[in-house]
Amino acid sequence: MQQLNLSKAFTLIEPGPVVLVTTRDGKKDNIMTISWTMVMDFTPVFAITTGEWNHSFAALRKNRECVIAIPTVDLLDKVVGIGTCSGADTDKFSKFKLTPVQAKLVRPPLIQECLANMExxxxxxxxxxxxxVLxxxxxxxxxxRKEKRTVHAVGDGTFIVDGRRIDRKKMMASKLPWGI
Incomplete structure (x- = not known):
């Protein structure tokens, strides 16, 4: 085996899929791209890694709500574009031609073009x-939606696209929560 520079170790287990997180600061909606996500339990508890460096973080901290939208591979260029500009000076819904949809339980909007959304x-x-923690x-x-393949960031500017689904539900039945 060839030794890997420790600073690149995260690229071996970079989680996925890449998600879009919408926030509302009280005046306007914003979107940020996040590739560092984690499922924390079989309950609907998730975590994202973000901080002061992201314009949306102040709205997350103040309003304590967001939407996690899961884009598919056909939206990859928009997802990357969203992640490379700031909501401080850019209306990302307008710039990337995404449709905000009013959520039912939180103020930030869903994204119509995404495969899934979680308030x-x-x-x-x-x-x-x-x-x-969300x-x-x-x-x-x-x-x-015809396109259902999500993308996973490697962390070096490349992405992996979901492929074929392999079913092992019967083998794992004793470890899966009821109803899955």
């Missing part, structure tokens, strides 16, 4: 590690 409340912020309070999926 979330912030339940904790772990400042030491810049982890924002509880989903509503979830939606567009089952009519």
């Amino acid at each position: 979330c409340k912030v339940i904790d912020i772990v400042k030491k590690h810049n982890i924002v 509880e989903a309070v509503a979830a939606y999926i567009d089952t009519t």
Whole structure:
């Protein structure tokens, strides 16, 4: 085996899929791209890593709510574009021609073009590690959408696209929560 520079180790387990997180600061909606996400339990509790460097973080901290929208591979250039500009001076919904849809339980909007959206409340912020813990309070999926492949960031500017789904539900039945 060839030794890998330790500063690149994260590229081996970079989570996914890449998501879009919408926030509302009280005046306007914003979108940020996040590739550092984590499922924390079988309940709808998730975490994202973000902090002061992201314009949306102030709205997350103040209003304690957001939407996690899951884009598909056909939106990859928009997802990257969103992640490379700031909501401080850019209306990202307009610039990237995305449609905001009013959420039912939170103020930030869903994104119409995404495969799925989850309305979330912030339940904790772990400042030491810049982890924002979220509880989903509503979830939606567009089952009519033809493109369903999500993308996963490697962390070096490249992405991996979901492929074929392999079913092992029977083998894992004893470890899966009821109803899955």
